[in-house]
Amino acid sequence: MISEHLGPGLVPLPVLISLLGAAVSLIAGRRPRLQRFLTLFSLSAIVAVCAVLLYLSDRYGTIAVHVGGWGESEPGMGPLGITLVVDRLSALMLIVSTVVLLTVVYYAIGQGIRDGDEQQPVSIFLPTYLVLSAGVCYAFLAGDLFNLFVGFEVLLTASFVLLTIGASKDRVRAGITYVMVSMVSSMVFLFGLALVYAATGTLNMAELALRLDDVSSGTRSALFAVLLVAFGIKAAVFPLSAWLPDSYPTAPAPVTAVFAGLLTKVGVYAIIRAHSLLFPGGELDGILLVAALLTMLVGILGAIAQNDIKRLLSFTLVSHIGYMVFGVALSTQLGMSGAIYYVAHHIIVQTTLFLVVGLIERQAGASTLRRIGGLAAASPVLAFVFVVPALNLGGIPPFSGFIGKVALLEAGAEVGSVLAWVLVGGSVVTSLLTLYVVARVWTKAFWRERVDAPEGELSAASPSALLEDSDDDVVFADRDDVGRMPLGMLLPTGALIAVGVCLTVFAGPIIGYSDRAADQVLDRNQYISSVVGDRP
Template structure:
């Protein structure tokens, strides 16, 4: 029997620890080495705690903590179940490896216009916001978690205050504020309709709301979360915002921020608004997200923008799985979320290595990288094949699981979506193959702008325009402290393939718990009686 006190310490610590560490980093802002030690130590501890929570929730079920001793629904409820613990664990892996990469890249204080003394505290605040969103048991604190990570992301996106970053930051800020306003509108509508913001109470009270009002409230939340998740047609902001940031920041944004929106959609779709009232809209949105995103990637010539569009495209697979409203579809979507976080982060870190090696991420300037650095070629190839869904990588397993779940559902629309998923996978493979061919094996002199690059030594290339965190003399170097965390993520993605069976058992268990909802209602204390809502077939009435 696991002591409740253990959960009482572990669950809040995933938010409190990075916040306290951020405060400590601000205190020692003039000592970068101590900042690095505090940050890496905190994120290592966060990974350990998240792993323990994943094991405990998988073997002993979900657990809640009432902050400050106030019972739900009045008090703040923190909830850890298989889904939230899995998201915590995957995000901890990404946060730790990326910060090691950033330190290895040479994030320094007092260097020109790079105010890096605030980089690590802001990064830790971002981690706290992410974790707060994953364990929130009520709408208000979910909103607080979103705002914490968004406030931190504004700072990280504009770090250095270059004209391009400020322009992208303004666009990103405006879109995020619109999303937050829509989220607040959804919260207001929800409270006026059912008189509570506690998710467990919402699950029991929302069934008594008229269908039209319930679908309207769900549609408002889908717009808010769809913007954050970059679901088409709410995704046009992303390709213009992410590529301007430094490689570590872009990697974290691409890997994690959109998945918080997907996580919120999963939670609301299964717990608060079950029944499939908006599934048709979600299925069409998933199809358009896949197809439009990958077509946008084909039209790009910069690797960062290519990856940004593929990021949008592959969100469609997750929405597809969620909208199936089946345990197999939901399990496939959760597995794909974990896979995509790791692989997409890895690829953006590889782009940082490409910029360090060649001084640019534009295919118009790149060539011969495979000859110059075979290690870099392999480092790009493995996650690229994984993203393309080549067997036996985790990308293939995740896509196959989503397609199989769609085939089990049946129907004309399902087969259209399956066809769209297959076409998207083939076009993704074409896109990464084009990058592989042009950047790594084409002679650099054959690139449209490659002759200009070859006319001068690497140290004289205009690297300030392309390698935002590096000094000119560092172009052409790949420190092992950047390469090692990138390969660590590659190893994690390979382990997701090797242990796909056990991982799918965890996601199956998470999907079953989410679909049934019984455990959530009985575990989270409310003023209602969940027994009258429990039904042997649907879980809640």
């Protein structure tokens, strides 16, 4: 079949193209136009490859590639080496992530990459961005826990550079927090890997799915708990989420957009894999449901208290991670399908909103609600590009946010337990508060006159001369082009809005795909047989 010849050859390409593109673009650092062309070409090629993998995995089933071909680990067991696996879930994550990566880098190029200081080392931005792409793709492709760890570390190493580019005081301070939290998460993950290997003798996820069945239930629960802590930090699940709102808002708009859209979703993806493939049976589902509820409520209550739009969106990001964990913890086909659809929706919408914040900073010179206003009159286009994803995030029908939340609410009602009904109520409250938060931004930033803002007269008098940062206020650096939004920033933002609308227009086929992906995720035999073959 075509999948037997074409599919395995394509699986490693998202990682290889990213790394090769990073190397070549780094060499071309003194030729900015060539560097930009190489980056855009590399990411466009990756999107094309991932689209083909999406089709092949949906049409022909899971594709597994064993890199190295070192023979079997034991008689009757699977191959020893690096295993890369593409099924419907990983293929969907790959295509959505790479579309976002391509769109955001186009936005960054349109912005001029730097967002203020002329001394920023922009020649390293694009190569580092491609390394980040390699890490994200590798995490989604990894068929064993160790290489999942490697994927995490690659993307985290790149994210350290991107987060602190420009080396301003605020970015270095946020970068230190991010590095320390990431190191703790990595150490916990490594500790979990050691425990899993000691208990089973393998880290290959297909092999683990078989061997963990012979491990005592107490040991299984302990292993799962350790991995959940590591993945929960990366996914920003409460109470492991306090680091995120302090780390993301200080970075340039394109970097914040990629971090918000993708990095936490890699953690969610890892939770899905661990929960469905390695530790099925719902041993810790009650704990996950409570964590999901607290993540929703604490995140959205934190958003209500914010005045800076970036910090506000960072808290809503934490809040909506709770919806995904809710769907996973229900351990049902409908819940998993709703979670998968909601992950795709949230990657697109959250990324779009952070890109819009970059446009607001360009138009108004700041992103704090105390200083801006009148944006609807100043730029009706900016008002439009904000209100569409904002309503989508709030779950207003018929947008994809509403469709995903309805699927999750239906899944909770289908389970019917007391805790599930509490989560249903918490989900509705969180959705209403999210709508309140975005409506607050809309009324204050877009409809209120700028001079009516508490500090509006200061920025209105000198739009490009802003006050210094305070601890609870993140503003845009001084620059000469405040008030002008480049077409290169508007077009990719509009493209992501269009992708978000497509999630609504084509909700039927996409929900159908997420249903098939959920079936495949919950049926471990498909994954296991694709990697290690049919068991006797």
